[in-house]
Amino acid sequence: MTRPVLRTMTRDDLDRVLELELALFGEEAWSRQMLEGELGQQPASRFYLVAEDDGHIIGYAGLLAAASQADVLTIAVATNHWGQGIGSSLLSELLAEASRRSCSEVFLEVRIDNVRAQRLYQRWGFTEIGVRRGYYQPSGADALVMRLDLAAAVGQRTLAGRLWPFASRRDGGDR
Numbered sequence: 001m002t003r004p005v006l007r008t009m010t011r012d013d014l015d016r017v018l019e020l021e022l023a024l025f026g027e028e029a030w031s032r033q034m035l036e037g038e039l040g041q042q043p044a045s046r047f048y049l050v051a052e053d054d055g056h057i058i059g060y061a062g063l064l065a066a067a068s069q070a071d072v073l074t075i076a077v078a079t080n081h082w083g084q085g086i087g088s089s090l091l092s093e094l095l096a097e098a099s100r101r102s103c104s105e106v107f108l109e110v111r112i113d114n115v116r117a118q119r120l121y122q123r124w125g126f127t128e129i130g131v132r133r134g135y136y137q138p139s140g141a142d143a144l145v146m147r148l149d150l151a152a153a154v155g156q157r158t159l160a161g162r163l164w165p166f167a168s169r170r171d172g173g174d175r
């Protein structure tokens with residue numbers, strides 16, 4: 001299998017992104033208006049990527065970065081591509097961007113019953129720091145709040161001499 005290319009999300013990608021968003025998040029899916037609003041803040045405080053396989057968008061992810069803190073806003077992969085490392089590639093690129101923007105910690109919310117996503121985040125060093133009751137609407141599901149000490153993670157990986165896990169972008173980007 002060829003590795004998907006990660007590139008910056010643009011408004012032209014929104015039809016396909018919304019299709020995936022609805023399929024993966026159902027009633028909690030973001031609207032076109034919300035996503036347009038997010039892209040309107042890119043690159044100032046947002047960083048949105050798509051993963052493209054042979055010209056087809058098969059995943060996407062977004063980051064909010066403000067001062068020393070970043071938040072993983074979303075990450076999603078088409079179900080027929082799960083388990084191929086695409087979620088990890090997207091997350092690693094978000095973390096690399098947070099590091100480039102000098103963020104020292106990264107936060108995220110994840111549904112309490114979304115064990116697969118939690119495992120992905122744990123693999124990257126996120127730890128649970130709290131619960132937000134009724135965070136997801138309209139379902140009312142609770143969210144786990146997770147945090148990564150990015151400064152420490154970067155230092156440890158460098159010091160341990162392990163392979164830097166953050167993927168490089170292949171298109172050079174347009175930022």
Ligand SMILES: CC(C)(COP(=O)(O)OP(=O)(O)OC[C@H]1O[C@@H](n2cnc3c(N)ncnc32)[C@H](O)[C@@H]1OP(=O)(O)O)[C@@H](O)C(=O)NCCC(=O)NCCS
Nearest residue numbers: 024075076077082083084085086087088109110116117119
């Ligand atoms: C959560 C999500 C983004 C993970 O994406 P993914 O592309 O399947 O993630 P990865 O492939 O990187 O990792 C998933 C599993 O595949 C395994 N894997 C990674 N690379 C692999 C490869 N090349 N071959 C086989 N398996 C692989 C990983 O070990 C991991 O296993 P584990 O969950 O048992 O630890 C995806 O399931 C998704 O879109 N879910 C719906 C949306 C969602 O819930 N988003 C999170 C909102 S907070």
